Amino acid sequence: MPHDAVIIAESGKDGLTGILPERLAVDGMPASIQVIANYISNRGRVIKPVDGDGMATWWSAPKLNGVYLFGYLQSRGFNNLLINKYYPERDKAEEAIKKGPVCVVISTTFVRSRHALAQMINDIRSVSPGAFIIAGGPFVYLSFLVKQRSSEPDYLTDEAKDEYLFFAEDDPQVDIYVVSPLGDDVLCDIMGRLKKGLPLDGIRNTARRIDGEYYFGERDDDVSRAAEAGVDWDRLPGEIFASGVMPVQASKGCPYRCAFCNFVKDRRLIYVKPLDRLIRELKILASNGIRYIWFVDDNFRLGSSDLDKTCMRIIEEGLGIRWMTMIRAGTLRHMDLRLMKEAGCIEVQLGLESADALVLSNMNKQADPTLYRDVVERVLEVGINCSCYFIFGFPGETEDSALRTRDFIKSLEHPELEGCLTWSLFPFCLYPMSPVYEIEMRSKYGLAGHLRNWRHRTMDSERAMNHVREAFMELSNSSPVYRGDNLDMLYSLTPSDRKRFMVGRHKISKLAMDRTLSNAELFQAFSGVLPKELPWGPSRSFSPPRQG
Numbered sequence: 001m002p003h004d005a006v007i008i009a010e011s012g013k014d015g016l017t018g019i020l021p022e023r024l025a026v027d028g029m030p031a032s033i034q035v036i037a038n039y040i041s042n043r044g045r046v047i048k049p050v051d052g053d054g055m056a057t058w059w060s061a062p063k064l065n066g067v068y069l070f071g072y073l074q075s076r077g078f079n080n081l082l083i084n085k086y087y088p089e090r091d092k093a094e095e096a097i098k099k100g101p102v103c104v105v106i107s108t109t110f111v112r113s114r115h116a117l118a119q120m121i122n123d124i125r126s127v128s129p130g131a132f133i134i135a136g137g138p139f140v141y142l143s144f145l146v147k148q149r150s151s152e153p154d155y156l157t158d159e160a161k162d163e164y165l166f167f168a169e170d171d172p173q174v175d176i177y178v179v180s181p182l183g184d185d186v187l188c189d190i191m192g193r194l195k196k197g198l199p200l201d202g203i204r205n206t207a208r209r210i211d212g213e214y215y216f217g218e219r220d221d222d223v224s225r226a227a228e229a230g231v232d233w234d235r236l237p238g239e240i241f242a243s244g245v246m247p248v249q250a251s252k253g254c255p256y257r258c259a260f261c262n263f264v265k266d267r268r269l270i271y272v273k274p275l276d277r278l279i280r281e282l283k284i285l286a287s288n289g290i291r292y293i294w295f296v297d298d299n300f301r302l303g304s305s306d307l308d309k310t311c312m313r314i315i316e317e318g319l320g321i322r323w324m325t326m327i328r329a330g331t332l333r334h335m336d337l338r339l340m341k342e343a344g345c346i347e348v349q350l351g352l353e354s355a356d357a358l359v360l361s362n363m364n365k366q367a368d369p370t371l372y373r374d375v376v377e378r379v380l381e382v383g384i385n386c387s388c389y390f391i392f393g394f395p396g397e398t399e400d401s402a403l404r405t406r407d408f409i410k411s412l413e414h415p416e417l418e419g420c421l422t423w424s425l426f427p428f429c430l431y432p433m434s435p436v437y438e439i440e441m442r443s444k445y446g447l448a449g450h451l452r453n454w455r456h457r458t459m460d461s462e463r464a465m466n467h468v469r470e471a472f473m474e475l476s477n478s479s480p481v482y483r484g485d486n487l488d489m490l491y492s493l494t495p496s497d498r499k500r501f502m503v504g505r506h507k508i509s510k511l512a513m514d515r516t517l518s519n520a521e522l523f524q525a526f527s528g529v530l531p532k533e534l535p536w537g538p539s540r541s542f543s544p545p546r547q548g
Helices: 033-041 064-075 090-098 114-127 138-149 184-196 275-287 307-316 337-342 357-362 369-381 399-411 439-445 461-474 495-514 519-526
Strands: 005-010 080-085 103-107 133-136 176-178 206-210 213-216 245-248 292-295 322-326 345-353 385-392 421-427 448-450 453-456
Touching: 005 064, 005 090, 033 519, 064 080, 064 103, 064 184, 064 245, 080 090, 090 114, 103 114, 103 184, 114 133, 133 138, 133 184, 176 184, 245 275, 275 307, 307 337, 337 345, 345 369, 357 399, 369 385, 369 399, 385 399, 385 461, 399 461, 421 461, 453 461, 461 495, 495 519
Parallel strands: 005 080, 005 103, 103 133, 133 176, 245 292, 292 322, 322 345, 345 385, 385 421
Antiparallel strands: 176 206, 206 213, 448 453
């Protein structure tokens, strides 16, 4: 029986980043711990299936946008299929779409350009030309806001228009867009009408293209229901929990105004989940086999004063979960970090961005590099991994300031501490709707261009990308962020073995960037990054690799 909706949470392709091309691959697969273990045990060859691959990894976790939509539509009586990552699950998606569902619903939470959306939709149309496609979510709403601003003289460049919806003749072939920061009820209205064969005229917060022209429905931006929106975990089928990893929101929204950020900021959407409700959700997840939680807050519980209490409750409930979260350094300054570790925290993510005071001020970060250093060192000292995010090239960046940030990152590498430093390095991207994109700010900095191709008075995008690559090569006692490692395997290692693996993998990736390593060289290099006795399986063979 066809589904009412085939829900697609994301494409499954990597988005914008500065370091993805430099991450290591083995036999065409990302060099995750499970792939490397397979490669070594098979003496220099990856033999599929790879034990532990696609399970218990941060990357394999269902996307929260898809999980929420699935549960919400199920609660409204619709029968749905969730495709977490379209391209990796293409066969499953194709089979379901060929059966003729009422609609295909695409969330754009992780879409970065209209071209990426069009590519996925064209692929769907190749399977089912007549599929009714609904698209909604953050990128659709952002495109609508950009469209509104485009009438202002000199605000939007032609290059920017090409990246967003509602401008081009070759826009994706979407039948109807949901244009709202909170569009689940609009989606239900559309689906209900489709099932009954009713016309789609007059639906608020929508956009349709008719005879080459876009028609936007009446606006109603009431978001009073935002605090009620959540996942009813009890309604979800067992396969949702199969990976053992789940994203959870302990709070929503962000009150800050970083100058590089183009996320839609609406203070009406800021919300801290009551602690009792959060603990109840975590208990349900743990009872369904979830062992790892990724708190996807912009700032864990918005830095509220109950963070130590939250950790105490997790300990008291005996949930046995491990977790990771994005959090501000200023929030960690006041936290009991040993309590965090006891509560299961294995990693914190910090958006440090720069170590230069002027650049941070230009970013509207209101941050202190001295505080950054103190917090990171304390986190690593208690044995929590710390992943830090840095941006090179923001207006005001000079050669000296970029080198200062690079030196700062190197100074955070502490081989003697239990926790491991990981990082993601990005070149600055110039996004419409970000504060720095405003005309007066561009004039102030002499800033011109779009996205990854820009220049200002003290740097351009090419030099910023060079700093990303140079920083990558000079860091030696830390690791880029890898989200595909099997966490059960990674955390079965002792802290020292885990750090040796992560640091060793990065050293090998740098060797592989300089020249093509022979199979024998690669095998020999990998043989030193994992212990001889693997905690999760039989002893490894150190005999020479197979030839060929």
